Each structure stands twice: as C-alpha cells, then as structure tokens.
Amino acid sequence: MAEIPQKRAPAPLTWLTQNLGQKVIYVILLAGAVWALFPFLWMVMSSLKSYAEASAAESFFPTRWLFSNYIDAWNQVGYFPQYFMNTIFIATATVAGVLITSTLAAYAFARMEFPGREVLFISLLATMMVPFEVTLIPNFILVRNLKWADQYQALIIPWTASAFSVFLLRQFFVSIPSDLYDAAVIDGCSDLRFLSSIILPLSRPALITSGLFTFLASWNSLMWPLLVTNRPEMRPIQVGLASFIGDAGTQIQLLLAAVTISVIPVIILYLILQRWFIEGIATVGIRG
C-alpha cells in the first residue's frame, strides 16, 4: 500500500499517466491531421523553392522563399490565366443554371398539384442511378452534331440541371410549413412571388449546399471537358493542368505553384462554407 503514493509522487510522470488513453487518442488524431495536410504543405513548400532545391527533396522549408515562382507560373505555364478565367466562368454559369432550374422544379414537386407528379419525380430520381459512363458517349456525339465542341455551351448547358439538387431542395421546401402558403394565397400572392419572396430566403442552407456541390463538381470535372475541348484556350483548369504536366515537367516548382493557385479558390470557399459542405454530406449520408 505504501508504494502507491510513492509512485505517484513525481510531477512529470503524473502529467503523462493521467488520462493516458485520452492523450494517446489525441496523438493518433493529430497524426491523422498531419497525414491529411502534409501533401498540401509539401506542395506549397516545394512551389517556393528553386528548381534544384525542389528536386533534391532534402529540406522541408525553402532556403530562399521564391514567391516569384507564382508570377512565373501565372505567366509562363500554357494559357494559365485563360484556364483560370474559363473555369470561374463555367462554374459560376453552371451553378446559376442549376439553382434556377432546380428551384423551379423543386417548388412544383413540393407545393403544386398536377397529373403525373409522382411518376415524373421518380423518373427524375432514377436518372441519379445512371453511371456517367453511359451518358458520356451519346452526349459527346450530340455535342459534336450541335457543333458545340470547343464552345462554352458544351461545358455548361448539359450540367445546368441536376436531379440531386431538385431532390435536395424539394425535401427542404416540403419542410416549410404550409400555413405560410395558405396565408400568402389568401393575400393574393402568386406562386412565383411566394417562391421568390418567402421560400427562397427561408431556404438559404439548402441553396448554399446544392450550389456548393455544383460549383465543386464543375471546378473539379475532368472527363467531360477532356472530351469536348481541343483548343487550349477553351480548356478549364483541370484539363489545362493535366495537359501541361508534360510541358512543365522539367519545372516542377512552377507546376506546383500552378496547382496551388488552382486549389486556392476551392480552399477559400471550403474555409468559409465548411459547415454547409459537411452538413450537406452528412444529411445525404443519413437519408441514404
């Protein structure tokens, strides 16, 4: 019995052994965070090194911080500013399209009575089950025949409606109390006005979630833009990055600087809207 207090006596050891389990868990969680973040840190550090230093992989931090690499990447690597602007334009237009078409359709499915409502809604949901590989080839042929190849339409129009967004918004609209609707109808409010002045302001979370997912999908899309763009100046950023890997192969620090620039808008958006990203995915996960 006398030994126990003796063992507990030295202060540093108490700090270590107290809640040892909790400390081990924190260490594991931190290791996981390092594993998730390290490639990004390595990317940023390598993008600030000279070519010789970057390809030696010997130190983590650059000996000289060459911020000029970013200016060089922007100016020298392919049509980089053009890729960047293309992607911003394409992603923004796609998000606008999706939000307009989905809001209207979701409102009709949530609030209006019309023949075939159930069948149409179910067939809409069924399109989510179709793998993109199947629609890829017909859409490619269609876009070729419409003479849309190398045009912005090809990169935007096919993606301006989303069954997933209609579903997400419809679920949200249904949860808005119908008393509001009844009151508005008595006041002589039209459906379109009710939608724009009451439903939309109340639905900000659902609109942000579906806009965010659309933006991300558009910004990161690869296979479709690969197929429908040939002229370098029409390419969005992912295709641009993939294509100048070869050109910049000898200048890895510039390539990594270009990647960093391409990642920044997404990371900023993520930091601001993290809550909606994660809640959106969690909701879909639980519902599924």
Place this chain on the structure above:
Amino acid sequence: MQTRHRARRRIQWSAYFYILPAFIIIGIFHIFPVFYAVYVSLNKGAINRFTFVGLEQYARALSSNDFWNSLITTFVYALLTMPVTMTLALFFAYLLYQPFVKARGIFRGIYFLPYVVSTVGSAIVWAWIFDPRSGLANFILTRLGLPALRWLIEPDGVGLLIAQGLHLTIPTWLNGPSLALVAISIFSIWQSTGYDIVIFLAGLTTIPSELYEAARIDGANGFQLFRHITLPLLAPTTFFVIVISVIGSLQSFNHIFAMNQAASQSLGGPLGSTSTLTVYMFDQLYTYSNYGYSAAIAIILSLIILAFTLFNFKVLGKRSRY
C-alpha cells in the same frame, strides 16, 4: 375556408412550366442518352455513319484480353482501396466521437480537406512525392537503407518486388497488383477517407448516448461497447458507405488518369497495369474513336454496377436493419 381548400386541391397546370427547364436539360442530356447509348453499342463505325452490327461489340469485349484485364484491375483496385478507407474512416470517426475530444470540428475539417481539392491537383502533388528520381517517398526509403522504387512507372507486382528484395522466387500468381496501382490506391485512400469519416461521424451521432451509459453501468469495456452497441447500430450508415464506395470504385477514372498523366505514362499506366474498366472505355473512345465498342463497355459496366447495388440491397440491406 372553402376557397382556400379548393385553391390547394385544384390542378395547377402552370406546374409544368416550373418543371420544364429542368426536364428539358435532364431529358436531353441524361435520359435520352441512356437509350441512345444502347443504340450506339449495337453499331460500329464513325459518328453519323453507323452500321448496325447487333451484339458484335459485346462479343468483342467478352473475348478481349484487355477487357478482362481491366475488369480484374477494377476489382483489385476496389479491394485495395475500399476496406482500408472504410476501416481508417470508422477508426478515426470513432476516436473523434469520444465525448472528451475537443476541437472535433477542426479535426473533421482537416480530414475532409483532401476530398475538396481537385483530383488532378492533388495527383500532381502525389506523383511528385512518388517521383522515382527526386520524390520524397524514395528519399525516405533510401534514408532508411531500403532500395528506391519506381512507384508509378513500375508494372511489376508488389508481391514480386518483395520476393525479389528477399531473394526468393515465387509463383506468378503471387505477383500481386502492380506497384503503380498500389501507389494510386494510397493516393485514393488519402483522398477519400475524410468523406467516409464525415458520414460515419453523422451516423455515430444518431446513436443514443443512454445506451452507452447503460452498458457502462453493466460493466462493459471500451471494446465491448464498440462491438455490441456502435457496430450494430451503425449498420445502416456502414451499408450506405459500402454501397457508394462500391459504385465509386467500380467507376474509378480520375485518380488513375491524373496519376498516369502526372507520371508521364500513357493512359492505363505501365504495361496497362492500372487500366480499370472506365479507363479502358475512355481510351477506346478518346484515343481510338471506337464509339460502338466503348458504348458496349459502358453498358456492361453499368450492368455490373446495377448487379452489385442490387446484391448489396438484397444481402447487406436486410442485415443492416435493426
């Protein structure tokens, strides 16, 4: 009261105008193409000059070595990535879920970050880490006194490489997946674990905490809590993660395309050892303009996905209800 009721029940023909824009786009670009894809798969030749050949393209696929190799690679890739990703995700979600953990949101945000960043962007970074001459991976290996590896350009199986390192001879069926495919799998696991963590974490929060308290009073230890409360009650979430992971990994393309490109390999990687079914389909379409043939592969792939999804719902779906 009367008018209000009638106003709600009356058929609103204007509804069709509301759904029209969405249905035009989805009809043209997502529903019609399904039928058109079947039509294309029954033809051969260039666009607008198709010749009907019946099921010839399907027969061609089923008798092609490249097709079968890609199918096997698809499943191997799924087996390399799915179990590791899901186990890691459940492990980290469970640790994060422990009540004493502070800064849970920050950890979750960091774990999710790789999923947000584009595959092409992070593939370039990972290909740089795996670079045979100046990459970090080989730098670490050589510092540890191990031989440098060729990573993304290595067509040899990992089993064979280990055996060679130990100066053993092994039968060819033990060669295993190519190191290039394993390296791509590491990248894929890194990218998708955070997504699964978020879903598992959401599932864990639906388990009532009274259950844990009751079991703890009954003297259950940590592992027993996990085994007899967490796992069974988390089954619907696990089921959802399995379904979407199977669908996702059968369709895997972006990781492989981007890593092949970033390592200056042709599509499909060293000796085609990283060519999954979608990569094979895309190659047939993009490089060879074999429209009918690649449409047939796409249809076969979607039937495989459908079969797996139905199987999951039939077998796992029943067990996951509590």
